[in-house]
Amino acid sequence: MRSGELARLCGVSPDTLRHYERLGILPKPPRTSGGYRDYPTEAAARVRLVRSALSVGFSLPELATLLRMRSGGQFPCRETRRLAESKLVEVKRQLKGLKGMRGQLESILSDWDARLARTAKGQPAHLLETLPDRLSRTKQAAPFPKNQRSKSKP
Amino acid sequence: MRSGELARLCGVSPDTLRHYERLGILPKPPRTSGGYRDYPTEAAARVRLVRSALSVGFSLPELATLLRMRSGGQFPCRETRRLAESKLVEVKRQLKGLKGMRGQLESILSDWDARLARTAKGQPAHLLETLPDRLSRTKQAAPFPKNQRSKSKP
């Protein structure tokens, strides 16, 4: 199977397949005489595995590690489970942050609508200025993935 | 007030202040004879405005646009409101996706625990392989911000 076909089959682009191969996530397939990749049928299962793992929060480097250990004869089941658990923790953290944002936005919008109703067109309503007061009381959890960069010097 | 002091006061880094200034979000302050920025007291309010707008989903370019219009004598109240509304829509979209992920992860973990309980140490449990089947039935909403890149050629 050539890359375009496998890509269509899995709902990804051929570029993405090459990318997975570069990261060691998709095994290098044999080549045809013309230099084309010739994927075995199992490749589709592997790609779908990767896609579904991504969709629950695994990262490509993590998958690379797990899949490489496996092809090295190990079975990182416990590591895999622990990783999934940490994904759940992270998802819960982000959920908390997003729910906070949703509540803030809803109350902001109703407040702003009230202000706009009593503000003539072309006049300042100073909407943005109302944000800091509103948000100063409640602490927000970051709704984006935690990518901790070291603040320490090497 | 020098940059370090304002930064401490607002809980950001001096680098971040410079960044805001580069984007036209924080007005250029006067300089001391030594070339240091000398922020007026109002600067802190502006920085806090920006921080709080960021925390509910506004982006720096969006803030730059709004704040520039304002300093140009306009009052983009309606635009501001519409923008906030679109942020709420986006937050709801992400919430849907994250809730889906949470459910998936929870059921995955309990399934994996059952599998691990009946798998001897050092033996393969094939945890990752169970993902595609589990996820194939339900469609997931992307839990990350939609950054649509055009697929069309110029």
Added chain:
DNA sequence: CTTGACCCTGGAACCGATTCCAGGGTGTAA
């Protein structure tokens, strides 16, 4: 023989907010 669809490669762009860097000045206290 030409068209057109497909494939190859390594490297770079993209998103956004923040941080880091090198190489150089300012200002104050011991």
Added chain:
DNA sequence: TTACACCCTGGAATCGGTTCCAGGGTCAAG
């Protein structure tokens, strides 16, 4: 005068997953 903390600048790095690029090959149908 010599530490030391702080500040300046423009440009680049960072995170991750995907896409894009140029310049070139493969291969079937017409």
